[in-house]
Amino acid sequence: MRASLLRILALMAKEFLAVLKDPRSRFIIFLPPLLQCLIFGYAASLDLNSAAYAVLDQDHSAASTALLARLDGSGVFQRQADLVRAQDIATWIDSSRALLVIQIDQGFERNLLAGKSAPLEVVADGRNSNTAGTALGYLNIVIQAFNADWQVGHGRGDQSVRIVTRAWYNPNLDSRWSMIPSLIGTLTMMGTMMLTALSVAREREQGTFDQLLVTPFRPTEIMVGKAIPNMIIGLGQSTTILLVAQLWFHIPFVGSFLVLYAGLALFLMAAVGLGLFVSSIAKTMQQAMLYAFILVMPFALLSGFTTPFSSMPSALQSVMVINPLRYALDITKRVYLEGAGFITLVPDFVPLIIIGLITLSGAAWLFRRRLT
Amino acid sequence: MSDWLESIRRIAALTRKEARQILRDPSSIAIGIVFPLMLILLFGYGLSLDVTKVSVAVLDKDHSADSAALVGAFRLSPNFAVTPVSSLAQATTLILDRKVDGLLQIPADFSKRWHAGASEVQIVVNGTDANQARIMQAYAGGPIAAWSAEQSPSAISAPGGQVIVSSRMWFNEANDSHFFLVPGLIVLVMTIIGAFLTAMVIAREWERGTLEALFVTPMRPGEFLASKILPYFALGMIGFVLCILAGQFLFHVPLRGSLALLFLASMIYLLVALGVGLLVSTLVKSQFLASQLAMTLTFLPAMMLSGFIYDLRSMPVVIRAITYALPARYAVTLLQTLYLAGNVPGVIALNMGVLAAMATALLVATRLATRKQLS
Numbered sequence: 001m002r003a004s005l006l007r008i009l010a011l012m013a014k015e016f017l018a019v020l021k022d023p024r025s026r027f028i029i030f031l032p033p034l035l036q037c038l039i040f041g042y043a044a045s046l047d048l049n050s051a052a053y054a055v056l057d058q059d060h061s062a063a064s065t066a067l068l069a070r071l072d073g074s075g076v077f078q079r080q081a082d083l084v085r086a087q088d089i090a091t092w093i094d095s096s097r098a099l100l101v102i103q104i105d106q107g108f109e110r111n112l113l114a115g116k117s118a119p120l121e122v123v124a125d126g127r128n129s130n131t132a133g134t135a136l137g138y139l140n141i142v143i144q145a146f147n148a149d150w151q152v153g154h155g156r157g158d159q160s161v162r163i164v165t166r167a168w169y170n171p172n173l174d175s176r177w178s179m180i181p182s183l184i185g186t187l188t189m190m191g192t193m194m195l196t197a198l199s200v201a202r203e204r205e206q207g208t209f210d211q212l213l214v215t216p217f218r219p220t221e222i223m224v225g226k227a228i229p230n231m232i233i234g235l236g237q238s239t240t241i242l243l244v245a246q247l248w249f250h251i252p253f254v255g256s257f258l259v260l261y262a263g264l265a266l267f268l269m270a271a272v273g274l275g276l277f278v279s280s281i282a283k284t285m286q287q288a289m290l291y292a293f294i295l296v297m298p299f300a301l302l303s304g305f306t307t308p309f310s311s312m313p314s315a316l317q318s319v320m321v322i323n324p325l326r327y328a329l330d331i332t333k334r335v336y337l338e339g340a341g342f343i344t345l346v347p348d349f350v351p352l353i354i355i356g357l358i359t360l361s362g363a364a365w366l367f368r369r370r371l372t
Numbered sequence: 373m374s375d376w377l378e379s380i381r382r383i384a385a386l387t388r389k390e391a392r393q394i395l396r397d398p399s400s401i402a403i404g405i406v407f408p409l410m411l412i413l414l415f416g417y418g419l420s421l422d423v424t425k426v427s428v429a430v431l432d433k434d435h436s437a438d439s440a441a442l443v444g445a446f447r448l449s450p451n452f453a454v455t456p457v458s459s460l461a462q463a464t465t466l467i468l469d470r471k472v473d474g475l476l477q478i479p480a481d482f483s484k485r486w487h488a489g490a491s492e493v494q495i496v497v498n499g500t501d502a503n504q505a506r507i508m509q510a511y512a513g514g515p516i517a518a519w520s521a522e523q524s525p526s527a528i529s530a531p532g533g534q535v536i537v538s539s540r541m542w543f544n545e546a547n548d549s550h551f552f553l554v555p556g557l558i559v560l561v562m563t564i565i566g567a568f569l570t571a572m573v574i575a576r577e578w579e580r581g582t583l584e585a586l587f588v589t590p591m592r593p594g595e596f597l598a599s600k601i602l603p604y605f606a607l608g609m610i611g612f613v614l615c616i617l618a619g620q621f622l623f624h625v626p627l628r629g630s631l632a633l634l635f636l637a638s639m640i641y642l643l644v645a646l647g648v649g650l651l652v653s654t655l656v657k658s659q660f661l662a663s664q665l666a667m668t669l670t671f672l673p674a675m676m677l678s679g680f681i682y683d684l685r686s687m688p689v690v691i692r693a694i695t696y697a698l699p700a701r702y703a704v705t706l707l708q709t710l711y712l713a714g715n716v717p718g719v720i721a722l723n724m725g726v727l728a729a730m731a732t733a734l735l736v737a738t739r740l741a742t743r744k745q746l747s
Contacts, residue, residue: 024661032668040676042691046421046503049686093542094716096705099685119538126544127708128552130421131683136539137510162492163516165509168467170499173509178502194667198660205579285659286572287399293568294407297671302418306681308504311420333500338468 007217011225019195019233029195033187033237037244040183044306045175051076051135053100054092056083061109067120067146071102074142076135093125099135100124112150169254169337180245181336184238184264185328186305189271192234193296194289196275199226200367201288213368223364227272234268235261245336255335259342263331266352270324273359280366299323327352382591386599390573394603403569408561408611412618415557421549421681426508427453429463429472436483438523442493445515445522446476452511467498474498474508486523543628543712554625555707556680558615559700562638563674565608566645567652571666573600574653593742597735601646608642619711629710633720637710640727641703645670647734648699654741674700679708702726 020026053071057064071077080098083089092098103121111118122139124132170177203209212222242260245251275292282288302312303325309317320326327348334340342349394400430446432439446452455472457463463475474497485491495512497505544551577583586596616634619625627634652665676682677691678700684692695701702723709719 024656024658028661028664028668032664036668036672036676039691039694040672043677043687043695044682045686046682047506047686048683051685094713095718096709122539124539124541126541126551127712128679128683129541129544129549130552131685132541132544136541139539162490163495163509163512164492165495165497167497167499167502167505170502170505173497173499173502173505175502178500190667190672194663198663202660282399284397284399284576285663286569286576287397289572289659289663290399290403290568293564293667293671294402294410297411297564298414298418301415301675306675307419307421308423308501310504311423312418316414316418337500340468344468 004218004221008221008225008228011217011222012229015199015226015229018199019229029191029233030237030240033191034240034244036187037180037183037241038248041176041180041244041249044179044183046130046134047175048076048131048134048138050078051099051138052078052080052097053102054081054083054088054098055079056086056089056101056103058106059104059108063109063112063118063150064104067104067143068102070146071139071142074138076138077142089123093123096125096127098125099132100139113154176249177251177337178333180241180249180251181332182305182329184241184245184332185267185325186300186303187241188234188238188264188268189325189328190296190300191237192230192268192271193275193278193292195233196226196230196272197279197282197288197292198285199230200276200279200363201282201285204283205285219364219367222367223276223360226276227269227360230272230275231265231268234271235264238264238268251336253336254339255337256339256341259340259345260332260335262342263328263335263345263349263352266349266356267324267328267331269356270352270359273356273363274324276363277359277366280363299325303329305329321351322355324352324355378590379592379595382589383595383598383602386591386596387602390599391603391606394607400569400607404565404607404611405614407564408614409618411561412554412557412615413622416550416554416618416623419549419553419557419681421553423504423507425451425453426473426504426511427455427471428508429455429457429466429475430478431457431460431463431475432478433480434478434482438483438486439478441522442478442482442516442519445519449511449515449518451514463496467496470498473504476512550623551625551712552708553681554619554623555711556678556704558612558619558638558707559641559678559703560671560674560680561611561615562608562642562703563645563670563700565611566604566642567649567666567670568663569607570600570604570646570649571653571662572659573604574650575657575659575662578657579659594739597650597739597742600650601643601735604646605639605642608646609639612638612642625711627711628714629720630715633715634707634710637703637706637720637724637727640724640731641699641706643731644699644703644727644734647731647738651734651738651741654738670700673698674704677701678704680704699727699730702730 019029055068057068068079072079081092083092083101089101089103092101101123105119105121108118120143122136124136126132167173200209203212246253274295278291278295279288282291302316302320303309303323305325309326330348331345334345428446430443432443443454447454455466457466466472467475474495477494477496479492479494482491482493493516495509497508499505574583620627648670649666652669653662656662656665674680677695677698684695684701687695706720706723706727709716
């Protein structure tokens with residue numbers, strides 16, 4: 001037992017040295033997650049803070065001017081141009097200079113004053129239909145407010161239902177609050193799985209793995225000795241991102257660090273397990289990296305990180321039970337924003353443990369079978 | 373003249389060696405053919421920003437005919453799946469367990485205040501997924517408006533003095549997010565094939581010492597690079613063709629621009645991706661570092677900073693400035709425009725020009741870096 005422990009410790013020390021000895025490696029392991037967290041934290045947002053629009057106002061009335069002033073004052077809509085010809089609409093949309101073009105026909109004010117409906121024709125650039133939809137949504141809110149004021153101003157009060165919205169755990173519905181905790185899992189998984197996938201493959205390519213196999217090391221010991229250093233490096237990456245989230249983005253952490261780190265440790269066990277498994281199948285480093293990448297990329301994109309998990313077809317949702325990141329995203333967000341405890345997170349912890357155990361034992365089993 | 377023929381022969385020989393190496397390695401084939409297909413199928417079906425249905429818990433504290441009718445309007449709405457609850461605690465549990473996306477609370481005095489003129493309902497969303505929460509907020513307006521129109525029929529007969537927005541979404545009338553995700557996916561696939569495979573290639577030859585062996589042959593650096601580019605370029609184009617076939621026949625994304633321009637744009641972008649991969653590989657000479665760098669420099673920016681999912685227009689100015697340095701940004705704009713808007717000369721010439729300049733710069737830089745090793 002004690003001898004086994006000593007062997008594992010020796011292998012761990014060697015693994016750390018292999019990765020961290022080279023200054024360029026140290027650099028590549030810790031700098032990118034830091035930069036990515038900063039850049040993606042700002043970039044990855046489905047919110048729309050500014051929408052460029054052009055207007056073709058053929059009414060030139062007090063009402064149309066008031067409506068446009070309200071748009072300009074909304075803080076979201078930035079007027080780029082006042083068009084004079086209908087042909088210009090296509091030019092502005094095609095060249096992406098305007099996301100929306102608003103057309104106000106002659107008789108707009110007359111219709112309003114007569115108590116009729118006055119159409120506001122809007123063309124949106126659907127090349128990114130998500131952005132266009134969001135912009136149209138904002139536009140509708142501005143128009144509703146305009147309508148309500150117009151009715152009051154012209155003595156036509158009506159019955160109405162006001163919707164009061166309250167958002168739990170993220171009162172301003174800032175998408176950064178959901179995005180940045182998600183980056184902890186996503187960036188760590190990418191870094192760790194690639195790193196681990198290369199660890200055995202590199203030794204195989206250099207021939208040192210065969211040497212390792214003729215030493216008294218048992219496959220399980222090799223597995224543990226390779227898994228733990230990579231998990232620790234992964235925890236280091238997670239911590240880096242967690243620090244950026246709190247110290248730079250000031251996103252309040254309401255949960256317990258103990259729960260978070262327990263979740264991250266299990267997540268890393270599963271991610272490292274998958275990486276080692278891939279690594280023990282691959283013959284060369286290139287193969288290991290490509291196989292790892294073929295896993296990492298769908299895991300990252302289909303975890304709910306970029307697009308809503310519930311919008312995926314149910315068949316794909318069930319395939320993604322093997323995706324450790326899916327559980328990690330749930331854990332990090334819920335601990336970070338909701339303050340979830342151990343009991344709540346059992347449904348996330350259990351699959352991670354299962355993935356970890358299967359892949360790690362599979363890797364240990366494969367170490368000996370894949371001798372060429 | 374014979375010099376020139378010799379050079380072609382050397383390139384052909386080395387290309388043949390490289391092609392064999394690709395063909396015999398299952399992982400290269402996997403990434404050239406299986407991977408694009410898998411990507412476009414998985415993501416084409418899996419990636420969608422369209423939230424069509426949100427589930428909502430409804431807590432009716434009013435128990436009046438009015439509130440029951442309002443709940444009915446939510447049930448009828450195609451955007452909502454309604455779960456009635458009897459207490460706030462029950463609703464909280466459902467929200468925390470992710471069984472529902474939010475809560476609609478109808479206060480006890482809802483009906484009374486409605487008849488007095490103005491009433492209110494409360495919507496609670498789980499802000500941990502800000503996007504989902506915002507979508508639900510937007511959807512809730514629908515059934516409430518439908519209900520209030522029903523309650524005061526006078527409002528329908530005389531919709532007095534209202535501005536009505538009639539919007540048209542150009543290029544994507546059906547508002548289907550696949551239309552802009554598929555062109556972005558093509559860029560992602562080309563990035564991976566172009567940069568990832570090649571990033572390892574030269575570094576591997578350095579690690580194994582086969583590159584030095586090559587340098588004592590009459591092979592010139594330019595010929596060496598050409599032989600590395602050709603097979604991977606072919607592999608990338610196979611992936612590209614598979615992608616456009618899938619876009620056409622599986623996802624029915626309309627191709628409004630010309631096919632020739634689409635090919636040209638993709639070929640230029642593929643050269644950029646190959647250039648990044650080869651340059652990284654030549655400079656770091658280590659497979660581990662090359663792979664990590666390729667991921668950091670190509671895949672992640674192509675996913676996050678190209679406009680593929682996250683719109684460039686929503687990014688802060690500093691971040692947007694960074695995206696100008698990234699080739700993927702130009703490629704995504706180019707492909708989205710070619711697919712959805714058509715041949716818009718200004719957009720296409722500009723973006724293609726930038727990509728062509730980048731490809732040239734990267735390949736020349738790689739060529740220079742390779743020569744330096746020889747001396």
